[in-house]
Amino acid sequence: MLRVAAEVNNLVTIRRFVREAATALAAPAETIDHLVLAVDESATNIIMHGYRGQAGEIEIEIHRAQDAVVIYLRDQAPPFDPTRLPAPDVTLPLEQRPIGGLGVYLTRQLVDSVTHCLTSQGGNELTLTKKIEAFHPPTTGGTL
Amino acid sequence: MNMTSEQIQARVPVTILRLQGDVDGSNFQQVIDRARELYQAGARHLLVDLAGVPYMSSSGLVALHNIALLFRGSTPPDPQEGWRAIRAMGDASAEGLQPHVKLLNPQPRVVHVLDQTGLTAFFEIHTEQAAAIGSF
Numbered sequence: 001m002l003r004v005a006a007e008v009n010n011l012v013t014i015r016r017f018v019r020e021a022a023t024a025l026a027a028p029a030e031t032i033d034h035l036v037l038a039v040d041e042s043a044t045n046i047i048m049h050g051y052r053g054q055a056g057e058i059e060i061e062i063h064r065a066q067d068a069v070v071i072y073l074r075d076q077a078p079p080f081d082p083t084r085l086p087a088p089d090v091t092l093p094l095e096q097r098p099i100g101g102l103g104v105y106l107t108r109q110l111v112d113s114v115t116h117c118l119t120s121q122g123g124n125e126l127t128l129t130k131k132i133e134a135f136h137p138p139t140t141g142g143t144l
Numbered sequence: 145m146n147m148t149s150e151q152i153q154a155r156v157p158v159t160i161l162r163l164q165g166d167v168d169g170s171n172f173q174q175v176i177d178r179a180r181e182l183y184q185a186g187a188r189h190l191l192v193d194l195a196g197v198p199y200m201s202s203s204g205l206v207a208l209h210n211i212a213l214l215f216r217g218s219t220p221p222d223p224q225e226g227w228r229a230i231r232a233m234g235d236a237s238a239e240g241l242q243p244h245v246k247l248l249n250p251q252p253r254v255v256h257v258l259d260q261t262g263l264t265a266f267f268e269i270h271t272e273q274a275a276a277i278g279s280f
Contacts, residue, residue: 008170015166015199033253040201044169102202102261109260 006047006056006075014043014060018071021062027069027132035069038110038128041103042073042082050077050124068112068131076123081116082107145171147178151187154277159187160248164196167204175204179211188244189280190215191273195249200257208245208267215244241268248276 002017004010018039022032039060046058059074082104107114113129145165152158159182167175179190190211197204246268250258258264270276 008168011168011170011201012166015168033256036199037201037257040168044201044203048169102206106202106257106260 002060003057006043006051006058006077008044008047010058011040011043011047014058015040017060018062022069025062025064025069027130031069031130031132034110035071035128035130038107038130039071039073041107041110042126042128045082045103046073046075046077046124046126050075050080052077065129067133068129071128071130073126073128074119074123076121079118079122080124082126083114083116145174147175149178149182152277154280156189156280157187158189158191158277158280160191160193160273160277162193162196166199167197167207168199168201169203172203172207175207176210176214179207180214183214188215190245191248191270191276191280192245193248193273194251194254197254198251200254202257202261204254205257205261205263208247209263212242212245212267216242242266243268243280246270246276246279248273 002014004013015036018036019032022035027035043058043060050056054077056076059072061072061074063070085104104114107128111128111130113127115127115129117125117127119125145163145167147164148162150160150162152160161179161182163175165171182190192208192211194200248270250269255264255269258267258269268279270279
């Protein structure tokens with residue numbers, strides 16, 4: 001698990017953590033690239049549009065389910081559910097486009113599911129799930 | 145991330161902006177600011193060398209688009225405004241390849257992000273510097 005201050009300068013640390021953790025879980029290389037980008041986009045949104053410059057932390061946990069890698073991003077920013085943002089409908093009037101939706105759009109392209117819930121502490125928990133057709137051996141499960 | 149620039153005299157003066165390192169939410173504004181400085185100093189044709197950029201998030205895309213609009217003489221959207229910015233990209237890409245800002249040697253991961261957002265239809269991408277400079 002990684003816990004860092006919600007600052008853009010920590011994005012490189014977040015990316016390194018995801019890459020190392022997904023590699024340790026034997027995910028394929030292309031999947032790792034997608035996970036790194038999806039988490040970066042999600043964390044950037046939390047920092048810029050969740051905390052909005054206020055101090056706070058982001059907690060990231062990665063584990064392997066039977067046929068997927070599951071990543072949790074938790075924060076204590078004001079409740080915000082990015083999955084409720086409108087789908088990237090290019091016919092939508094410009095003024096109705098939610099700010100910050102670009103990162104969510106890319107994230108949705110890169111993983112199989114994005115879900116949000118509130119934590120018992122009132123913060124946000126974003127769950128990214130990416131199905132893996134063929135993990136590299138060894139095939140032991142785990143959590144990082 | 146490091147940035148350097150040089151000017152090459154071809155059919156028209158071409159400024160090369162070389163980026164080195166990841167482009168993400170921590171530094172994309174620096175890229176925009178550097179390009180704005182070059183524009184204000186008189187640059188009108190910009191080749192962005194991405195050979196040294198192993199990773200780019202959507203923040204980097206917003207920077208590239210912002211720079212393209214700047215060099216087209218348009219007012220760039222607020223780079224913090226996510227979909228508003230990408231919508232503006234869509235408006236611009238409908239016009240086809242734009243002539244003032246071109247990309248040199250993006251790495252595969254960066255090309256993937258450009259593809260995901262449809263920006264390969266917006267930016268002319270070159271793999272050889274001489275050909276890129278001659279294309280302006």
